[in-house]
Amino acid sequence: MITILFIFLLICSFLCLYRISKGPSPGDRVVGIDILGIIVVNFCTIITYLTKVDFYMNIALSWALLSFIGTLAVSKFLEGKGFDE
Amino acid sequence: MREILSLIFMIVGGFFNLFGCIGLVRLPDIYNRLQASTKCVTLGTCLTLLGMMINGPLNSSLKGFLCAIFILITAPTAAHALSRASIKAGINLWEKSVVNKLKEEEK
Amino acid sequence: MNxxxxxxxxxxxxxxxxxKxxxxxxxxxxxxxxxxxxGGGFPGGVIFAATFILITLAFGKEYVLKKIGKTLASELDSLGALLFLIIATLGIYFSGIFFSNFIEKTHPTGNFKLFSSGIIPLCNISIGMKVGSCLFMIFIIVSVVRVIFEDGKGKLITTEKKDKK
Amino acid sequence: MKRGILTFLLFIAWIFLTWPFGKEIDWQVLVVGFFISILSGYIFGEGFTESPHKFFGFKRYLWAIAYIPVLIYWCIIANLDVAYRVLHPNLPIRPGIVKVKTRLRSKSGLTVLANSITLTPGTMSVEIDSNGYLYIHWIYVKTDDIEKATEMIVRKFEKILERIFE
Known part of the structure; x- marks a missing residue:
């Protein structure tokens, strides 16, 4: 069962990579990167489920946080403002 | 019993993730893509975390709870910021779109 | 819409x-x-910097420069480096070796607690202060300071100065 | 008082993050957590909330608990809806941006409303106005009238959110 789940998540990652490489506008690429960040959280969760070791959840939290900040920064850049205003 | 329940939740979460990513590829426009992928991937991740929380040590269950709340708050916010920035950057809607109140207001 | x-x-x-x-x-x-x-000092410091970068992105630079100005950031930066050096030098004073762990440790086979490893948490805290304030200063300097060209020669200005005029 | 509220919430988050009540209570973690939650509550406390007296109304918590099943129900409906639209070979979509009006005034209420709209069937909040107007991207536009769209999108959350945040 866990193997099926891994295969699903791998397909998800490759679909996101397709969108990142193909996307016509910069916004499309950023959507792909944002979704890929949340897929990584899924991977960390499954590894926590398999190994019963709790510090993989720390990695998941940090990854979600940094992905959120990166998306905000790129969207502010697309909006046409500087980072400081 | 708990193992079977958690496996069911995780498989359903994986299906929702897959639907979100198929939507990311198939839909024609950045706004539609953002909508489908944000909804599906958020609920799929929360279901995967719930499956881990049911059958896991207490430490990782509590951290998973915090992670689920964090993703429920931040993923819609990131989608809102990105769509607003795309509107400001002048990326148009799909050509078969029906109505655009935002553009009518600006005229 | 404004x-x-x-x-x-x-x-x-x-x-x-x-x-935040x-x-x-x-x-x-x-x-x-x-x-x-x-984890440790460096990832924690990156997350400290990420907090202030998030506030800067969301609210603009006045809000965060009022809270932690450039002088305070540089003071924290220097203080972190100085603390790290002082801890290392105290090792020479107590046991004759640079960076020796002079606080008593519990036995490695026992339960690991928060204060069971001597000076390593203190080193981590000083590295976290150093890295966090330093990354925040890099972000502020990259995003605030701009170069404008007047009459063919480059001139370095900050937007803080421009606001005061 | 704002700082006190944030310190309390941070201490709960610290206990969730590092569960100290294992076989025996780990007092070192508890004491360190108390001091660092005071520290970060002091640094970030003043901007945390704008109206701290709303934290002491007991009825608001009951309505917040009642809000969770509503959100979960619409969330699952939204995901099935997206799955239907994505897997259908003809892509039955008719997108557009509509305008709705809300009665909520407080910033927290507007934020929760916008995030809930993003998670529910076929809608995503794009732009927010200072007068209480929201611009919604709808994947299958049924009407472009303001009143009808408000009735269909916003009403189901607004009735509960008014009791929580106003």
Missing amino acids: NNEKGMSIIVKTVTRWI GFIFLFGLSIVLFGHLTP
Whole structure:
């Protein structure tokens, strides 16, 4: 069962990579990167489920946080403002 | 019993993730893509975390709870910021779109 | 719809207001548990810097420069480096070896607690201060200072100065 | 008082993050957590909330608990809806941006409303106005009238959110 789940998540990652490489506008690429960040959280969760070791959840939290900040920064850049205003 | 329940939740979460990513590829426009992928991937991740929380040590269950709340708050916010920035950057809607109140207001 | 508003939209501002304290607490926990779990001074410092970068992105630079100015950031930066050096030098004073662990440790086979590893948490805290304030200063300097060209020669200005005029 | 509220919430988050009540209570973690939650509550406390007296109304918590099943129900409906639209070979979509009006005034209420709209069937909040107007991207536009769209999108959350945040 866990193997099926891994295969699903791998397909998800490759679909996101397709969108990142193909996307016509910069916004499309950023959507792909944002979704890929949340897929990584899924991977960390499954590894926590398999190994019963709790510090993989720390990695998941940090990854979600940094992905959120990166998306905000790129969207502010697309909006046409500087980072400081 | 708990193992079977958690496996069911995780498989359903994986299906929702897959639907979100198929939507990311198939839909024609950045706004539609953002909508489908944000909804599906958020609920799929929360279901995967719930499956881990049911059958896991207490430490990782509590951290998973915090992670689920964090993703429920931040993923819609990131989608809102990105769509607003795309509107400001002048990326148009799909050509078969029906109505655009935002553009009518600006005229 | 008003484009003159500082920062991003109201939703991003409110979410930032809610979660900034929790992000800072998460960074502190990564620094303090650096000897028990993966993490330590550098990742914790990056998360400290990420908190202030998030506030700068959401609210604009006045809000964050009022709270932690460039002088305070550089003072924290120097203080972190100095603390790290003082801890290392105290090792020479107590046992004759640079960086020796002079605080008593519990036995490695016992239970690992928060204060069971001597000077390693203190080193982690000083590295976290150093890295966090230094990354924040890099971000502020890159985003605030701009170069304008007047009459063919480059001139370095900051937008802080421009606001005062 | 704002700082006190944030300190309390941060201490709960610290206990969730590092569960100290294992076989025996780990007092070192508790004491360190108390001090660092005071520290970060002091640094970030003043901007945390704008109206701290709303934290002491007991009825608001009951309504907040009642809000969770509503959100979960609409969330699952939204995901099935997206799955239907994505897997259908003809892509039955008719997108557009509509305008709705809300009665909520407080910033927290507007934020929760916008995030809930993003998670529910076929809608995503794009732009927010200072007068209480929201611009919604709808994947299958049924009407472009303001009143009808408000009735269909916003009403189901607004009735509960008014009791929580106003």
